[in-house]
Amino acid sequence: TIFAELTPFLGGLLGAVTIYVLLRRQMWFLSERRRWRRSLAASLLLGEAIFFFLVPISLIVWMVVDKIQGVALDPQSVITPVRHVAGLIQQKTGYDLWSESNLQSVLGYLPRAGQWLVGGIVNFAVNLVVLLFVLYFMLIGGTRMENYCRAMLPFNATVARNVTNEIYMIVRSNAIGIPLIAVVQGSISGMRVTSSAAFPARCSG
Numbered sequence: 001t002i003f004a005e006l007t008p009f010l011g012g013l014l015g016a017v018t019i020y021v022l023l024r025r026q027m028w029f030l031s032e033r034r035r036w037r038r039s040l041a042a043s044l045l046l047g048e049a050i051f052f053f054l055v056p057i058s059l060i061v062w063m064v065v066d067k068i069q070g071v072a073l074d075p076q077s078v079i080t081p082v083r084h085v086a087g088l089i090q091q092k093t094g095y096d097l098w099s100e101s102n103l104q105s106v107l108g109y110l111p112r113a114g115q116w117l118v119g120g121i122v123n124f125a126v127n128l129v130v131l132l133f134v135l136y137f138m139l140i141g142g143t144r145m146e147n148y149c150r151a152m153l154p155f156n157a158t159v160a161r162n163v164t165n166e167i168y169m170i171v172r173s174n175a176i177g178i179p180l181i182a183v184v185q186g187s188i189s190g191m192r193v194t195s196s197a198a199f200p201a202r203c204s205g
Contacts, residue, residue, distance in 0.1 A: 008123065012130030019049050019131070020138045021171045027139050042139035049135060054128065061124060065117060 006013065023045045030041035138145060146164065153160040 009127060009130045011123075012127035013134060015127070015131045016134035016138060018171055018175050019053055019135055020142065021168050022175055023049065023139065024142055024168075027142060038140050042136055045139055046132065046136055050132070054131075058128075061121075065121060 026048075027038075027041055027045055030036045030044070031038050034041075150157075150160045150164055153163060155163065
């Protein structure tokens with residue numbers, strides 16, 4: 001029952017765990033080596049998480065929302081390229097995708113897409129608040145939480161420590177590797193588009 005009730009907030013909880021794994025070493029350095037108060041160190045790292053993690057994600061979500069809102073307000077911006085693709089498919093296969101029934105289905109889906117968008121924005125905002133709330137208390141009681149979770153594992157102390165270290169490594173590699181690969185792929189795609197757009201201009205010159 002608890003798991004079922006927490007399902008709408010699962011994104012915020014998993015996000016808090018991911019960011020905690022990325023910041024746990026900094027928390028240990030500030031609280032154990034620098035002897036900062038845990039509340040002060042947690043507040044500082046919370047600000048770091050907002051600036052380096054949540055602000056970029058929020059900007060990306062805002063860009064997507066802006067694009068979808070533009071489509072909902074101007075359906076013609078979607079209909080024109082879809083009509084072009086449907087014409088190409090008809091030339092290759094002889095099948096007409098641009099039928100009246102298909103067009104009505106596409107136009108009828110746009111209002112539902114707008115409703116889904118509004119619900120997604122609200123869900124994202126709620127999960128963002130949950131993430132910050134949970135992350136703060138995870139940073140405050142991180143050591144006790146880790147010891148408690150490690151004690152629940154059905155292994156001896158050495159194996160349990162190795163298991164938790166593997167989990168931390170997997171989470172850290174995914175959290176850093178996936179965005180890094182996306183940035184590299186986007187940069188390469190952008191350079192290819194730029195070079196392909198500049199090449200015809202040089203040839204025509």
